[in-house]
Amino acid sequence: MNYTNENISVVMLGASGAVGTQVVKRFLKSKQPKNLILLGRRSIDTIQADFVQQHEINIFDPNSYAPFVKNTSVAICTLGVGEPSKMSKEEFLKIDKQAVLDFAQICKKNGVRHFELLSSVGISATSSNFFLRSKGELVAELEKLQFARLSIFQPSMILTPTNRYGISQAIVLKVWPKLNLFLHGNWLKYRGIAVEKLGVAIAENIFSNGSGLEILQYEDFNRISERG
Incomplete structure (x- = not known):
């Protein structure tokens, strides 16, 4: 499956998050795809482009956004809970899974x-870990839908330029880049990835060939972002 700017329309959920913002930023810079439909709880005022449409929706009510998904060929979902430990398991599952x-x-x-x-x-x-198990169960459900192509991006620590969640993230952002030097071989996938590079990889991947299930990790993010 290979798309170009002339024949691709993208619908996206989660554009206001740290990673989603970088995905959109890449599309705005490249002026691709042909159409970009952003679904969210609120519009993003800073986005001004002719090929971008924004719709305010209820993410828990599919009927509120179903009409906007028509005639799109690619969907990107970067929706997720930034700090899952700060909410109940039920709330986490409602957002991150359902x-x-x-x-x-x-x-x-x-x-x-x-x-x-x-x-x-x-x-x-x-997995014995609730959060990792929930995300694994989600992917299993997505596989059952049998998309022609299903791309699962699996970053370890996402390194943002600013601290969004307090002292714990501040420590991680300071320490994790140094740990990258010691992560090799089977541990390479645990290296931290810059949020901008991850966003570029998610955006650019839709223009490459692929089919079936593909699992994308640290090395893939670098390869795709450099190609883009």
């Missing part, structure tokens, strides 16, 4: 062929 699955089901129903999801390294439907 809302994403609802979005994917609407996309599949409306003919979307390529679905991209921002997930996490280490996910598994059999």
Whole structure:
């Protein structure tokens, strides 16, 4: 599956988050794709481009956004909880799992062929860790939808230029880049990735060939972003 600017329309959920912002920024810079539809709880005032449409929706009500998914070929979902430890497991599942699955089901129903999801390294439907297991179960459900192409991005620590969540993130942002020097071989996938580079990789991946399930990790992010 290979798309170009002339024949691609993208619908995106989660554009206001740290990673989603970088995905959109890349599209705005490249002036691709042909159409970009952003779905969110509120519009982003700083985005001004002819090929971008924004719709304020209820992420928990698929009927509120189903009409906007029609005639799109690619869906990108960067929706997620920034600090899952700060909310109940029920709330986490409602956002990180059910809302994403609802979005994917609407996309599949409306003919979307390529679905991209921002997930996490280490996910598994059999993991003893609740958060990793939940994300693994989500991917298993997405596989059942049988998209022509399903791209799962699995970063470890996402390195942002600013601290968004307090002292714990401040420590991580300071220490993790130094740990990268010691992560090699099978541990390479745990290297921290700059949020801008991850956003570029998610954006540029839709213009490459691919089919079926693809798991993308640290080395892939670098390869795709450099190619773009």
